[in-house]
Every structure is written in C-alpha cells, then in structure tokens.
Amino acid sequence: MIKIAKREGLDTIRFCGFTPVGRGKGKDVKERLDFDERLDDLLTFIENTQRDPEIMSMYDPGFGLAPPGYSFHECVAGKETFYLKANGNVYSCTSLLHRDFVVGNINDRPLEEIWNDPAMEEVANRPRENIHGACRECDNFRRCHGACRGAAFAHTGDFYASFPVCLYQVARKIAVG
Numbered sequence: 001m002i003k004i005a006k007r008e009g010l011d012t013i014r015f016c017g018f019t020p021v022g023r024g025k026g027k028d029v030k031e032r033l034d035f036d037e038r039l040d041d042l043l044t045f046i047e048n049t050q051r052d053p054e055i056m057s058m059y060d061p062g063f064g065l066a067p068p069g070y071s072f073h074e075c076v077a078g079k080e081t082f083y084l085k086a087n088g089n090v091y092s093c094t095s096l097l098h099r100d101f102v103v104g105n106i107n108d109r110p111l112e113e114i115w116n117d118p119a120m121e122e123v124a125n126r127p128r129e130n131i132h133g134a135c136r137e138c139d140n141f142r143r144c145h146g147a148c149r150g151a152a153f154a155h156t157g158d159f160y161a162s163f164p165v166c167l168y169q170v171a172r173k174i175a176v177g
Contacts, residue, residue, distance in 0.1 A: 006055055014058040018165070019095040019151045039167065077150070078103070078120030084111075092120045095150025123149065126159065133162030140168050 005013040049057035078092030088107040091097055101123065104114035114120070131146040138144075146152070147163035155164045 002049060002052070002055060002057070010055065012056045012058065016148075019148075019154045021095070021097050021154050025154075042167065075124040075149070077123045079124055082115065082120065090114045092123050093150040095148060095154055096123060098153070130160045131162065132160055134169060135162035135166075138166075138169070144168070 001015075002013060046057075046059060049055075075093075077094075077096070081092075081094060082103075083091040083094045083097065084106070085091070085097065088105040089102045090104050090106060090111065091101050092103055093101065103117055103119045106114065126149065128145045131141075135141055135146040147166060149159055151165075152161050152163050153159045155161075
C-alpha cells in the first residue's frame with residue numbers, strides 16, 4: 001500500500017482497523033485477523049512507517065500507543081465523509097452501517113439535503129466521556145479518545161463500549177505476561 005501511495009505521488013496514507021460488518025462478522029474472518037501472535041511484526045511495521053520521510057502514515061488509535069506529538073484526529077463522520085449504500089441509504093460513518101444510523105435515503109430526499117441534515121454530524125459529536133470499560137481506565141485514553149466509535153459498535157453493538165481490539169491493550173497484556 002505504501003509503495004502504491006508513493007508511486008501515485010501521495011504524501012499521506014491512513015490505515016484503518018478492521019470493522020466487522022456484513023460478511024466480515026463471521027468468526028472465521030475475525031480469527032484470521034487476530035494480531036496477538038503477530039503483534040511484534042505489526043508494531044515494527046508501524047514504527048518503520050512512522051520514520052519514513054517520504055510519506056506520512058496515519059493509524060487509527062486502536063493500533064496502539066500514540067507516538068510522541070500525536071494529535072488525535074477528530075471524528076469526521078458526516079463532516080467530511082459519508083457512506084452511500086447500494087440501496088440508497090446514507091450513513092454519516094463508513095463503519096456504522098446499522099439501521100439505527102441511517103440519516104436518509106437518496107430515493108426519498110436529494111443527497112444535498114441529506115448532507116445538510118443536522119443528523120449527519122450527530123455521530124461525530126457524541127460525547128466521548130460516555131465511553132465505559134477499559135478505555136476509560138486506560139492511560140492512553142486522553143490521546144486516542146477511545147478509538148473509532150463505529151468500529152467499537154460493529155464489534156460490540158454498543159456505541160460507548162470500550163474498543164475491543166485495541167492493540168495498545170493487547171501489547172500491555174503481553175508485556176505483563
């Protein structure tokens with residue numbers, strides 16, 4: 001991915017964590033994407049790409065400890081992005097593809113009207129203080145803000161649940177032993 005990005009003249013690439021939606025919710029898919037045994041390789045990859053002067057590599061907070069100087073990117077759901085499903089449903093978040101998060105349908109309203117609907121920014125503006133569980137107790141919370149809420153919801157069904165696949169937490173468990 002980095003070679004392609006460089007070849008295409010990009011200066012930034014972003015890696016997002018796996019979000020189990022659709023067929024991706026299957027147990028076999030989740031097991032194949034388990035990083036526990038390959039965590040060292042993944043962390044080495046992240047460290048190496050962070051040092052590459054040709055391209056800035058960005059990672060979702062759930063990939064692990066935020067590097068020095070890291071500034072959490074605010075959620076852009078409904079502010080800079082949206083998801084348009086084949087059936088015409090529009091979602092503010094590309095990870096929250098659940099009926100509870102449909103903002104509108106282009107078969108019923110023009111896309112411009114849906115984009116300007118105040119509900120588009122509701123997901124991004126939900127208070128992170130409501131997150132519960134391990135994330136709230138984590139020393140990295142003030143930097144990662146509980147990671148992607150869409151991914152947390154896709155994994156747990158609870159918008160405010162702690163991020164269940166946080167590699168920072170996995171790394172800490174391995175280090176403690």
